[in-house]
Amino acid sequence: MTDWLREVEPLTLKGQIAVPYTWWAGDTASRFFTALRDEGKILGTRCPECRKVFVPARRSCSRCFVEMDQWVELPPEGVVEAFTIVRYAHPIQPAEPPFAYVLVKLDGADVSFLHIVKKDLQDLGVGRRVRAVFKEKRDGHILDIDAFEPVGEH
Numbered sequence: 001m002t003d004w005l006r007e008v009e010p011l012t013l014k015g016q017i018a019v020p021y022t023w024w025a026g027d028t029a030s031r032f033f034t035a036l037r038d039e040g041k042i043l044g045t046r047c048p049e050c051r052k053v054f055v056p057a058r059r060s061c062s063r064c065f066v067e068m069d070q071w072v073e074l075p076p077e078g079v080v081e082a083f084t085i086v087r088y089a090h091p092i093q094p095a096e097p098p099f100a101y102v103l104v105k106l107d108g109a110d111v112s113f114l115h116i117v118k119k120d121l122q123d124l125g126v127g128r129r130v131r132a133v134f135k136e137k138r139d140g141h142i143l144d145i146d147a148f149e150p151v152g153e154h
Contacts, residue, residue: 031071032057037140042132044109046070052110056142076132077151078106083117083124094143100124104148118147 025033028045035041044055049064053072060067083102086093093099095118102124105112117124130148138144 026059028057028059033140033142033144036134036142036144037138040134040138040144042074042076042106042145044072044074044106046072053108054111055106055109055113072108074106074108076106076134077129078104078109078112080117080124080126080128080130081105081112082126085121085124095147099147102130102148104130115142115145116147117149120150123150 024030032043035043042055043057044053045057045059045068046053047061047064047066047068048070049066050061052061052063053074054061054068055074057071058068081103083100085100086097089097095116098121100117100121102115102117103112104115117130129151131151132145133147133149135144135146
């Protein structure tokens with residue numbers, strides 16, 4: 001090592017770098033997102049071994065480690081399994097506060113997935129029934145489901 005390098009104080013800088021990139025979603029995710037975009041349908045996959053239904057659809061079962069090729073159309077309704085209300089804005093959030101992040105387990109599914117509720121937050125709770133509300137203009141993204149909203153009486 002040269003002498004001048006020994007005399008330099010090590011310095012670290014904190015920062016964030018935005019690096020835009022694209023990647024292929026794969027066969028399974030492509031079919032899932034295409035169904036959201038083109039048909040306003042939520043698809044899952046069923047494991048041939050344990051019979052569990054996963055949504056969003058995935059290629060292999062995380063429990064049995066087998067490939068899943070049986071597709072299941074799920075209804076747009078389910079129940080909230082957990083939630084948290086967001087009251088402060090941040091640039092990477094999918095909505096303006098207040099809104100809630102929710103784990104939704106759709107009817108017929110065996111796992112829940114993360115999404116948002118934008119209105120009627122005072123009626124939100126574990127076990128609350130919710131329904132997906134799709135955007136008019138969709139582009140093949142999980143946020144083609146604009147949000148979930150509470151349905152029925154709590």
